[in-house]
Amino acid sequence: MxxxxxxxxxxxxxxxxxxxxxxxxxxxxxxxxxxxxxxxxxxxxxxxxxxxxxxxxxxxxxxxxxxxxxxxxxxxxxxxxxxxxxxxxxxxxxxxxxxxxxxxxxxxxxxxxxxxxxxxxxxxxxxxxxxxxxxxxxxxxxxxxxxxxxxxxxPVYHMLGGAVRDELQFYATGARPDIAKELGFIGGKMALHHGPAEGVEGLKKNIAELAEMRERVGPDFWLMWDCWMALDVDYATRLAIAAHEYGLKWIEEAISPDDYWGYAELRRNVPRGMLVTTGEHEATRWGFRMLLDMECCDIIQPDVGWCGGITELLKISALADAKGKMVVPHGSSVYSYHFVITRHNSPFAEFLMMHPGPTEVVPMFAPQLLGEPVPVNGRLKASALDAPGFGVTFNPDVATHRPYTH
Incomplete structure (x- = not known):
């Protein structure tokens, strides 16, 4: 390049x-x-x-x-x-x-x-x-x-209005919330391992995994589940109710992103105090307007690389702000950090633990990006984002292919 x-x-x-x-x-x-x-x-x-x-x-x-x-x-x-x-x-x-x-x-x-x-x-x-x-x-x-x-x-965040706080704080998505706690993150989100096709035994295994992790991290550390569109309303409801005693903070993207009606029902069904989150696979202001107007969730989670970019994310965020909802983008490294640091209704950010273990904090888009900042003790100073643009360069050692020209 x-x-x-x-x-x-x-x-x-x-x-x-x-x-x-x-x-x-x-x-x-x-x-x-x-x-x-x-x-x-x-x-x-x-x-x-x-x-x-x-x-x-x-x-x-x-x-x-x-x-x-x-x-x-x-x-x-x-x-x-x-x-x-x-x-x-x-x-x-x-x-x-x-x-x-x-x-x-x-x-x-x-x-x-x-x-x-x-x-x-x-x-x-x-x-x-x-x-x-x-x-x-x-x-x-x-x-x-x-x-x-x-x-x-x-830097992009200056063009978006400037930082509203001195640093970002992160929760970690990965298989080891206990290690995420040791590394200074405010919470840990786990992938759900067993879906409805695995029946009651699968549901029991899910709850057992949550119970074990709660035992490891103690009572106050955030634990969340990413269900990756795998469930139906009935299974998600039973899962949420069973998980409540273990302090599950939120249940994420439990059902199909097109089932707005199902999300509205699930939000009514979950135990009081548990959050319903979604939006990773939603796009544009019109899709998020459906989620917000139909009261489908408590937090929307657009991915800036899939929802329409920064230009559209600003509109999505304004809709959420007017509804009193938080915007916590799906983990996308610098592309979301520059946005989150400028918004009061984005009080924390997601960090995807891309180490295979995951037992270490490594750059999320490695080896593609150079200069990509990573959290230290679950935090990232706003000053780490001060280079022009998004502050990263493309790794010249990564092979690229241009299949079309115009």
Whole structure:
């Protein structure tokens, strides 16, 4: 990939226009949906919508969670400055970026991110609206914010209004909340291992795992469950009620993201004080408006690489703020940190423990990103985000492939 540079002498009046948009694929590494190796905790008998089929129960890779791979979007300005971002989407998303979306950026000022987003979304609405197309739009939008920050020599969070606190605090998602506690995190979220197809015995195993972890971490440490769309309302209700005595803080993404009515029912069903959270696989202000208007959850969890990018996340967050709901984005490293540090209704952040164990804190998008900050004792100073743009560079040792051009 070309060298990334910025020029501190650039003024807004003379801000360089966009010259090229390019899209690449990467295999291996990245965060949880990218392409992890065998034996990783994040691929080990996790309850999924495919768990009803025994042959796809043990591994998410068996049914194809890693088939798309990483999407890298690169936007080059006329002065040679390059902004980039990584998300999921792989080769199909590359096609969308190169053959469709690039026309709305090249020759334009990066300051026009609102108009660019609007044109990308409505030009693709007839085949988009969610999923892969919004992943592609999100990647473009994040790369655009990265470019704008580098041209202005400002970190993204400064352009979003500045920090509202001095540091971020994190909970950790991984298989070992007890180790997360030792590492200074405020809580630990575990993957649910057994779904409805495994019956009452599976439910008992889930509760036994929670009870054991509560014994390890003590009474005050947060414990949460990520159910990854695997359950139905009845099973999720029984699970939540059984988990209540062990102080489960929240039950996350328990059912299909399209079942707004089911989420509203589940929120009515869970024990008083337990939170219902979802939104990792929701997209755009319209999808989150459904979750909020129908009182489906207590916390929304958009992924900035899938919901529409920073430009759309700002609108989603405003909707949640008006409803008095928290926004705690799905773990996406610097792409969410720059947002969370600027919002009062985002009081903490998620850190995905991407160490296979997971027993160590390692960069979430390794080996793809260089300069990626990680929490120390469960905290990250705002000053760690002070480099221009999102503050990271793409690792030149990682092989990229550009399957399409325009």
């Amino acid at each position: 070309p060298h990334i540079r910025g020029d501190a002498s650039v003024t807004l009046k003379s801000l360089s226009k966009i010259k090229h948009v390019r899209a690449f694929t990467v295999r291996g590494g990245g965060a949880d949906y990218h392409d992890q190796g065998e034996g990783h905790w994040i691929d080990n008998h996790i309850a999924t919508p495919m768990s009803r089929y025994p042959e796809y129960r043990q591994s998410r890779q068996s049914f194809g969670i890693n088939v798309l791979g990483t999407l890298v979007v690169e936007i080059e300005a006329e002065d040679g400055t390059i902004g980039f971002a990584v998300t999921t989407g792989g080769e199909p998303a590359c096609y969308i970026v190169e053959k469709h979306l690039a026309r709305f950026l090249e020759g334009r000022s990066p300051l026009e991110y609102e108009k660019i987003w609007d044109q990308m979304y409505f030009s693709t609405q007839y085949y988009g609206r969610k999923g892969l197309v919004i992943n592609a739009i999100s990647g473009v939008d994040l790369a655009l914010w990265d470019l704008l920050g580098k041209l202005r020599q400002e």
